[in-house]
Amino acid sequence: MAFAWPGLTVGVLVLLFGVYAFANGVFVVSLALRTPAGVPGKGTVGLLGVLGVAAGIVAFVNPAAVALWLLSLIAAWAVLTGIFEILAAIRLRKELSNEWMLIAGGALSVVFGVLVVAMPSAGAVSIAWLIGSYAILFGAAMLAVAIKLRSLVSAAQGAERLV
Numbered sequence: 001m002a003f004a005w006p007g008l009t010v011g012v013l014v015l016l017f018g019v020y021a022f023a024n025g026v027f028v029v030s031l032a033l034r035t036p037a038g039v040p041g042k043g044t045v046g047l048l049g050v051l052g053v054a055a056g057i058v059a060f061v062n063p064a065a066v067a068l069w070l071l072s073l074i075a076a077w078a079v080l081t082g083i084f085e086i087l088a089a090i091r092l093r094k095e096l097s098n099e100w101m102l103i104a105g106g107a108l109s110v111v112f113g114v115l116v117v118a119m120p121s122a123g124a125v126s127i128a129w130l131i132g133s134y135a136i137l138f139g140a141a142m143l144a145v146a147i148k149l150r151s152l153v154s155a156a157q158g159a160e161r162l163v
Contacts, residue, residue: 002132022056082109
């Protein structure tokens with residue numbers, strides 16, 4: 001479905017983030033309210049809870065702004081991760097063989113992050129497609145594991161009957 005309706009996928013992602021942020025904020029505020037007076041950090045915890053509730057409300061009221069914010073966060077993460085991967089490959093050049101693969105992966109991360117910033121709507125679609133690809137690959141891997149486990153259970157049950 002992520003491939004067929006990438007816009008809907010991004011919208012659902014934003015709404016799920018909103019639900020998470022709101023629920024987490026409510027729990028954190030309740031924790032702050034139950035914390036005895038004078039405990040260090042009580043105010044900070046309460047403020048973080050209020051910010052979580054606010055982020056959840058913003059996600060419901062203005063999902064487009066939150067989608068853009070999430071894309072910006074993903075882009076920044078990709079760029080920073082890519083830079084650190086390239087630096088790590090350079091620093092570990094003598095210890096690693098084929099360090100060029102880490103450099104290539106880092107460069108791809110940087111390019112991906114820059115492209116998401118340059119073309120946010122295409123970035124949203126690509127994020128939705130990545131989610132869809134992950135879901136398909138993960139689902140296939142879990143099916144393979146389930147089939148293998150089922151055959152192991154069948155083999156174990158067959159061995160039990162022989163004993």
